[in-house]
Amino acid sequence: MTTRVGVVTFPGSLDDRDAQRAVRLAGAEPVALWHRDKDLHQVDAVVLPGGFSYGDYLRCGAISRFSPVMDTIIEQAKLGMPVLGICNGFQVLCESHLLPGALTRNDSLHFVCRDQKLRIENAGTAWTRDYSAGQEIVVPLKNGEGRFVADEHVLDELEAEGRVIARYLDVNPNGSYRDIAGITNAAGNVVGLMPHPEHAVEPLTGPTTEGLGFFTSVLKQLVNA
């Protein structure tokens, strides 16, 4: 049976169709999920896409976190379902307290859009197992509030437990603490990433196809589970 990966559309999501295409190219069946829907339609994993959910009002991701679909996703994530939050999705995961820390305004105050070099630090999560630790990839990055911040002791804990999954190389585009581009929860099923792997899955439209590994990783995870 084909693996079903849900992609949530919130009012203001932008990258939901790109995420669906990435899921399809990876070999799974993308399932569109609606923010008001409590039912996850038997998906095996969920992607929270980039964009400006609820217009980024209040704080990025703060209102989406209380949408009906998130109640179910938070519940399922705690039971081990793989969840990947990209950009705005990362913000939603932090607001949901599925991941620690917060994303704040870029230190430059400017919206940044660039092809970003990353180093995969942890290749053991549900979403990174098709990479190898230390592997360098290039994927697009575009954000205005992408600066990862957390208390010193939280940062130390993330480092000590290997929960920083990707770090910015060459340039830190937004002032993120310790060059952190992505993190995971303790169980390794929930991953938040500020850059956009779903925009680097086809040679025609991306700088590389090196983002596809995130989406193929979760298939392997689910087959082995």
Add this chain to the structure above:
Amino acid sequence: MARVVVDVMLKPEILDPQGQAVQRALPRLGFTGIADVRQGKRFELELEGPVDDAALARIREAAETFLANTVIEDFTVRVEEEAK
């Protein structure tokens, strides 16, 4: 109607680039002698009923779970005006 004000500010240890941008612009406009600027948010909540302890407790809960992200922000709650 009673009004309750919730002020939300970034914690002191969190960099506030918006405040810094404002602070850098002030001397250019001739406003000197301002050492630091922090920018926050103010929510004005109009209550339907009386501002009693229960109502204030609910508002504190709303501030803590929704209006502020306590990972990066502090908040204060105060009653601005009593019902006429």
